[in-house]
Amino acid sequence: MRLVILGAGESGIGTAILGKKKGYDVFVSDFGKIKGNYKEVLIINEIAWEEEKHTEDLILNADVVMKSPGIPDKSPIVKKLSAKEIPVLSEIEFAAPFTDATIIGITGSNGKTTTTMLTYHLLKSAGLNVGLGGNIGKSFAWQVADNKYDSYVLELSSFQLDGIFKFKPHIAIITNISPDHLDRYDYKYENYIASKFRITMNQTEEDYLIYDADDEAITEWFKTHTTKAKLIPFSLTKTFSEGAYIKNNKMEISINQEEFTMDTAHIALEGKHNMKNAMAATSVAKLMQIRKSTIRESLSNFQGVEHRLxxxxxxxxxxxxxxxxxxxxxxxxxxxxxxxxxxxxxxxxxxxxxxxxxxxxxxxxxxxxxxxxxxxxxxxxxxxxxxxxxxxxxxxxxxxxxxxxxxxxxxxxxxxxxxxxxxxxxxxxxxxxxxxxxxxxxx
Structure with missing residues (x-):
């Protein structure tokens, strides 16, 4: 099986390592320059590569192609691959079948990094053997190749979700949806919304979708679409028998007949949007059966994310x-x-x-x-x-x-x-x- 990787960034190099380990014939092609440290990794692992060009003869003979999320579908080489019906996947789609770990996938226009970091902090503080990847940290594929984590918290951009076909997280979160990256979606907001909801397209009745019930685009989507996943909404204004909400300055979460409450004054993150991030992350912690005392402690000592307020x-x-x-x-x-x-x-x-x-x-x-x-x-x-x-x-x-x-x-x-x-x-x-x-x- 020939695996061609377009783009030699973090996700490309990670996929190359995993592909090589799983017996693929791997070739990495980058239209720009490859960073020195990544080039070294390719050389040490004896993986064939090229930079500052895409040689068609070496690419169009692929059985499968992993495309970096930064490369648009409109680029000439991707169009040629599509014309030949060669499958073009994202790193997440390629790597997921090689792990049995529980996957928590988090997407949204905003708040996804904070929610991802907070979810990871909650699970790690509880002593779980958990990896952090996707849009942040070390690439998911690289970790699947090198580590044996029991669960992964993955931050997923719409570009990564565009390249999934069978991938399904056990727990999915959509933090919110607002117009972003419309230049990649023909300036059609509905295309971008559809892309975010790909996170739940393969979920079954055993899986969960946690979402912002105050969000207009999300609420509209649910009027005309469904998912098999169990729904866990969160809101600043509504209350639910199953879900998360804020009432009388308390965060209240009810999932699978279990209640969790915490005074919002004790949550380290500030601001209304961060209450939403905290509700989403805590819902995951409850689903993963983490003790209430551990959740409270983690929510009160979380440091926040660099470059975000x-x-x-x-x-x-x-x-x-x-x-x-x-x-x-x-x-x-x-x-x-x-x-x-x-x-x-x-x-x-x-x-x-x-x-x-x-x-x-x-x-x-x-x-x-x-x-x-x-x-x-x-x-x-x-x-x-x-x-x-x-x-x-x-x-x-x-x-x-x-x-x-x-x-x-x-x-x-x-x-x-x-x-x-x-x-x-x-x-x-x-x-x-x-x-x-x-x-x-x-x-």
Whole structure:
């Protein structure tokens, strides 16, 4: 069996290792340059590879192809593979049959990293032998090749779900759905929604789907679609006989005739959206039969996720917050919603078809100045130009932070929450967040 891997990033290299271990004839092809450390791994494992090109003769003879989530279906080589009816899978689809572990799959437009990390923290603190993968950490395929975990918590993007056919998590979570990555879905929101719901398409009556019952797109989907999985909703406003909700400042969860309650004041994460993440993760912990005392302790000591509403420093009584992971409008909505002081907002980057009007009421209420940090800021300026007193354009993170210091005064917050991808000026959102933190430390 010939396995061809397109893209030599974390998921590609992990799949190559697993494929080699399982006796496939493996070939890795990357249209860009392969990072030095990954190249070493390929060489040590005697896996054939090429970079800065896709040689068709070496690719179109594949029995199966694993495509990196970053490569769109529209790319010429993928179209040629489709024309020849060669199956093109995601890493998750390829690796899943090689493990008997219980899989918890988490998707959503926002909150999925926090929910994934919190779920992993809950299970690991309870002493479970658990792996963390998908969109974060070491690739799932690599872990399946090297480790023997009893369960995995996987963060799954819509791109990864587009490449699944038989994959089924025992427990699936959809944190929420809001327009994102529409450039990859022909600018059709319904295509993106359908992609998220692929997480439950193979689930059976023995499996569970945990979802946000306050979410409009999710509720609409359920009006015309079904899943076999047992449904566990969570909500900030509704109550359920089976599900999770907040009532009188208490998180209440009822699953399989078992009750769990916890005062929300004792939960380490702050903000309404984080209550939802906590309800989703705790529902998993209950399904995995983790003791109540362990759950309470883990919820109260969880540290949060880097680049997600991360408090950096307070300088001259101005709080600097790094929310670089907010790569869409919905994520920035949560960030602005949780601001309690006048805010200097750093925004901008590569726009994925954003509608900034959704932020209008929050910007009017909370934002005193906007700093645009992007190559093309026209859309942001058009929408908010008349709404805030100060609007400044900068092209480096250092300039953004220095300008923010000038525009802020005691008691204010400086918030980096870009609502956009980072690829115009930075390598990725981590690089953007790290540059912000460094610039703040240099003030």
């Amino acid at each position: 991360e408090k950096v420093l307070k300088i001259q009584n101005v709080q600097y917050i790094n929310d670089s992971k907010a790569t869409n409008v919905n994520a920035t909505f949560f960030a602005l919603d949780s601001m309690n002081t006048p805010t200097v907002w750093i925004v901008g980057g590569v726009d994925k078809g954003n509608d900034y009007n959704e932020l209008m009421s929050l910007v009017r209420e909370k934002v005193k100045a906007i700093i645009c940090l992007g190559v093309d800021n026209k859309k942001i300026i058009d929408v908010f130009g008349n709404v805030v007193d100060m609007m400044v354009e900068v092209s480096t993170m250092n300039d953004a932070v220095r300008m923010a210091q000038r525009l802020s005064e005691k008691g204010d917050t400086v918030l980096l929450s870009p609502a956009c991808a980072s690829f115009d000026l930075f390598e990725n959102y981590e690089d953007r967040g790290n540059q912000f933190k460094q610039a703040v430390k240099n003030l």
